[in-house]
Ligand code: SF4
């Protein structure tokens with residue numbers, strides 16, 4: 234007897250599952266570097282995409298295929314029987330009983346005889362359609378579902394680049410400092426919004442600094458390695474021109490134009506570096522010296538640094554000791570500083586949605602009367618570069634500042650002033666409290682930057698790079714360039730990593746075991762490659 238068969242459900246579902254698995258485990262991950270823009274990734278992914286298409290076609294063909302076989306009186310059996318399912322008896326051998334009885338159907342008048350063919354055609358067409366839909370869903374769904382971090386990226390492809398930004402509001406004009414807070418045991422009353430000078434390096438910067446002083450800013454934060462000593466020099470000139478040295482609270486760092494002093498720097502070397510700061514700042518003393526960007530307790534408690542500070546204080550050249558920190562080890566460093574009782578001030582990275590334990594650390598510092606200065610308050614400062622955030626971009630810093638200043642343990646925040654309008658935009662938030670609209674704005678910002686912002690407190694990826702690249706540090710330098718608009722600072726700092734052989738030059742050709750180590754699903758390799766291209770001096 235001749236019988237028609239189609240592919241069994243077992244076979245069709247097996248093929249469908251294989252297609253989905255291949256898409257999820259092989260094609261999806263290979264498309265990741267394509268979206269990240271890695272050179273040659275598209276060509277490498279093509280053979281895998283071709284195999285996926287072949288599998289999908291196989292699913293469709295399996296749905297459409299009809300074959301005829303001769304079966305004996307025992308029906309369909311044998312090793313391959315699970316592959317097929319009988320459709321309907323058809324085309325019995327001529328001369329058989331089945332042939333004679335079936336002849337009635339096939340020898341009926343024209344019109345009736347076509348019914349089985351039409352039904353068969355419709356069944357086949359339906360199977361092809363359903364198989365096509367299932368194969369497409371398995372391929373596309375299997376590829377995209379495990380790579381959900383693409384979704385926001387895909388949404389931005391082709392989106393217009395913002396050209397307009399919210400304009401400053403008239404009421405911001407001429408804003409002044411409205412609140413001064415006590416800086417812990419220093420007993421100084423400092424402006425709640427204070428001047429960071431990482432981008433002050435020329436006469437434009439001096440004009441901004443002088444205007445900030447006139448608007449009531451009395452705390453300046455600088456360092457020798459900000460703009461290769463230019464920040465200290467320009468601030469020194471600005472303070473001289475306003476004649477306000479005694480009203481200012483001046484903070485600088487233990488370092489040189491080339492960065493941190495080596496861990497084994499002698500007391501004399503450290504003191505010489507501070508003398509250089511005093512000369513550039515045109516002053517006999519600084520109010521505060523920080524141990525700069527401190528990322529471990531050994532550097533925090535280095536005996537030569539503490540001896541140098543004690544001597545400088547005895548000589549009247551430095552009044553208070555502090556440290557700054559914004560690395561994943563911040564809580565550990567801060568707790569050690571509090572326990573040592575050596576520090577008068579701590580400058581910490583602080584913005585909404587940061588270390589869960591940082592609030593507790595700040596409260597402990599406050600209880601011990603240690604002044605707390607908040608920095609990195611703009612959470613990556615990406616507001617002006619965000620598609621869909623144009624209407625909030627200029628109000629965003631005020632929302633961020635109000636949130637920070639709501640914490641009574643914060644003495645003041647430091648933000649980088651570099652343009653004339655910063656005095657209006659930033660100082661308008663002085664003395665204000667958080668409003669409901671601020672929270673909505675901060676949450677919207679969070680949603681927009683989530684797939685791109687490297688959290689300073691995180692560091693979860695650091696053990697994943699076999700070459701020991703400081704991923705978070707490199708991405709921070711890139712943030713200085715791309716988001717803070719401070720290419721000079723980013724490139725200066727990156728040049729030190731290049732000299733130490735710790736830059737991101739090898740990322741483009743690396744198989745990137747770091748991918749997948751970021752709990753926030755940042756495309757690390759793509760960000761490292763882009764950072765290297767932007768930060769490397771040409
Ligand atoms: S891509 Fe770069 S950061 Fe990632 S593992 Fe390779 S070298 Fe390290």
Ligand code: SF4
Pocket residue numbers: 686687688691692693694695704705750751752753754755757
């Ligand atoms: S790249 Fe991701 S895992 Fe690495 S420090 Fe940044 S946020 Fe954390």
